[in-house]
Amino acid sequence: MVRYTLAQSPEVVLTVAGKDSPKARDKAMAELIELMDSGKLDTDLADGFSPDQFIEVRELSMSEDREDPITQAVQILNNLATLKIKVQELRSDAMQVRSQIDILFSDEIVSEEQINSIKEGFKTLKNFAQLNMKFLDARSQAENARQVLDEALKSPNSEAKAPEVVAEVDAPLEVAADTNESDDAEVTSEPVTEVDNAIVEVPVSKSTKKK
Numbered sequence: 001m002v003r004y005t006l007a008q009s010p011e012v013v014l015t016v017a018g019k020d021s022p023k024a025r026d027k028a029m030a031e032l033i034e035l036m037d038s039g040k041l042d043t044d045l046a047d048g049f050s051p052d053q054f055i056e057v058r059e060l061s062m063s064e065d066r067e068d069p070i071t072q073a074v075q076i077l078n079n080l081a082t083l084k085i086k087v088q089e090l091r092s093d094a095m096q097v098r099s100q101i102d103i104l105f106s107d108e109i110v111s112e113e114q115i116n117s118i119k120e121g122f123k124t125l126k127n128f129a130q131l132n133m134k135f136l137d138a139r140s141q142a143e144n145a146r147q148v149l150d151e152a153l154k155s156p157n158s159e160a161k162a163p164e165v166v167a168e169v170d171a172p173l174e175v176a177a178d179t180n181e182s183d184d185a186e187v188t189s190e191p192v193t194e195v196d197n198a199i200v201e202v203p204v205s206k207s208t209k210k211k
Contacts, residue, residue, distance in 0.1 A: 004028045004054035012041065013057060025051035070152050073145035080142045083135040087128065094128035097121030 002024050004014045016027040029051040035041035100118045103110055 003057040005057050006032075007053070007055060009041075010055075014054075020056050022051070025054050028054055069148055073148040076138070076142050076145040077149070080135070080138045083131060083138055087131050087135050090124060090128040090131065093121070093124050097125045 001015055001017060002020050004016075004025070006012050012032075014028040014031050016024050016031065018024045032041070097118065100114070100121065103114065104118070
């Protein structure tokens with residue numbers, strides 16, 4: 001289905017079958033004329049109005065609105081992956097050439113063959129250095145792209161809060177009561193004082209036997 005409106009009357013929407021095409025616009029034009037002739041549409045059109053002047057009405061869904069940033073993010077990460085492969089392929093040869101450059105700054109005698117080898121390696125070194133700089137820049141840009149994808153791939157359940165766990169205490173009142181009774185028993189008991197090397201006097205019992 002395709003829908004058209006008029007610049008003069010944006011509130012008017014004509015819906016016809018199919019996609020946007022000259023044939024679909026002709027159908028919309030015929031429908032517009034029928035509405036005007038029947039008096040259902042009070043619209044004054046300037047002379048020379050043609051189906052090409054219809055404006056297609058397109059609704060941009062939320063998924064389509066977010067599709068473009070996601071597509072860009074994937075392209076950025078794809079470019080990063082390509083650069084990473086190329087950098088890895090040239091790194092070994094480039095580092096070998098780099099180590100030979102130090103020979104030019106030494107007092108050692110260098111053969112012409114060594115010099116030619118270094119010159120030939122400059123191209124590899126240059127390509128690697130340029131690709132490596134592009135890779136570092138692409139990796140910096142890809143951080144935002146990765147965040148965009150992470151946000152799009154986030155699960156709805158990831159934002160749900162974990163239920164709170166309430167610890168249960170078994171019969172706290174009974175334990176407290178037992179403890180209090182034990183404390184009371186100790187408080188009411190009479191204290192016992194111990195005396196080291198105490199001398200105990202034993203009274204002499206009187207005899208009841210007559211002499």
